[in-house]
Amino acid sequence: MVKNKNLSIPNSQRSLRLPAPAKLNLFLNILNRRSDGFHNLQTIFHLLDTGDFITLHFREDKKVMLNFKNNEIKPSDNLVVRAAKMLQTIAGVSSGCEISLQKNIPIGAGLGGGSSNAATTLIGLNLLWNCKLDTNQLAKVGKTLGADVPVFVRGYSASAEGIGDMLNPISLPDIWYLIIVPSLHISTRRIFSHPELTRNSPPIKMSALNISQVTAGVLCKNDCQGVVETLHTEVKEVMEWLKTFGTPRLTGTGSGVFCSFQLRVSAERVQQKVPSEWRSFVAKGVNRSILYEQLENMI
Numbered sequence: 001m002v003k004n005k006n007l008s009i010p011n012s013q014r015s016l017r018l019p020a021p022a023k024l025n026l027f028l029n030i031l032n033r034r035s036d037g038f039h040n041l042q043t044i045f046h047l048l049d050t051g052d053f054i055t056l057h058f059r060e061d062k063k064v065m066l067n068f069k070n071n072e073i074k075p076s077d078n079l080v081v082r083a084a085k086m087l088q089t090i091a092g093v094s095s096g097c098e099i100s101l102q103k104n105i106p107i108g109a110g111l112g113g114g115s116s117n118a119a120t121t122l123i124g125l126n127l128l129w130n131c132k133l134d135t136n137q138l139a140k141v142g143k144t145l146g147a148d149v150p151v152f153v154r155g156y157s158a159s160a161e162g163i164g165d166m167l168n169p170i171s172l173p174d175i176w177y178l179i180i181v182p183s184l185h186i187s188t189r190r191i192f193s194h195p196e197l198t199r200n201s202p203p204i205k206m207s208a209l210n211i212s213q214v215t216a217g218v219l220c221k222n223d224c225q226g227v228v229e230t231l232h233t234e235v236k237e238v239m240e241w242l243k244t245f246g247t248p249r250l251t252g253t254g255s256g257v258f259c260s261f262q263l264r265v266s267a268e269r270v271q272q273k274v275p276s277e278w279r280s281f282v283a284k285g286v287n288r289s290i291l292y293e294q295l296e297n298m299i
Helices: 079-091 113-128 135-145 149-154 188-192 211-216 225-231 233-242 264-271 290-298
Strands: 015-033 039-059 064-067 096-102 158-161 166-169 175-181 257-261 279-286
Touching: 015 113, 015 149, 015 211, 015 279, 015 290, 039 113, 039 149, 039 290, 064 079, 079 096, 079 113, 079 135, 096 113, 113 135, 113 149, 113 290, 135 149, 149 158, 149 166, 175 233, 175 264, 188 225, 225 233, 233 257, 257 264, 264 279
Parallel strands: 064 096
Antiparallel strands: 015 039, 039 096, 039 158, 039 279, 158 166, 175 257, 175 279
16 A cells, blocks of 8 residues: 655645646446446546646635636636635634646546646645645545545555545556547536446456556557547547557546557657647656655655
8 A cells, every 4th residue: 555654844834836637547447327326437547747736825814715717617616616615624724725726737638637636735735724634534525526536635546446436556667648638628427427328347357457458558448438439529530540659548538538658759759740729748657646746855
């Protein structure tokens, strides 16, 4: 089991600027739909060395303020605001915060941006407000905000079962990814509620997985892909385009599509050929969250 160091910051510190890493689902196997509406699934989360940045400023009053404009989401509905207010309530905090969000992770791309933002907010405010909750407690809070939040709270790449919250640390080889994101936003809720979604895949024995085959794309099935490509033909276009260079995969419910490469330069060469109407970036898969790497270097 990966353990995080006991983290703390000086009582006089009044602000933190922290990364919120992106993730990829290397495959996604949907087993069944539960009575609560969620789905039992199997996946591998690979954290990336890139993501958003969140700046947290301490406030003496109890206000939680967000400096980020998103016309699609009201500030009060943003996951970072909900995370902050939930932590306030659970920890009995009388202080507040001002949150600034630098978005680099495309929204609605299956890269975990909202969940990662919530996790970084919980971890950062736990320090800034001196709540002294441990990782297990923070992960429990995070699960109420979204099924993907716990993996970012725990801070390691992992195999996952249940609704994605039953995590086991996994050591993945060094690998580079080219991620392509067409200019569209995909609703996770819409995909998982679609009547044509595959919900009866046989379970995989996770402990017997060949990790090299998973990262190389030999095991690359994503049960959301058929529905996503039917509803959003541009995703299918990206998949077809990437087939020239490797095995393309859909992350989460999309719209992000990725391909793995042994070398950074190989990924960058292909990126230079990506059509201009698609957003793309190259990132390295990491086993340890860049958030915890930064926090532990601060001690």
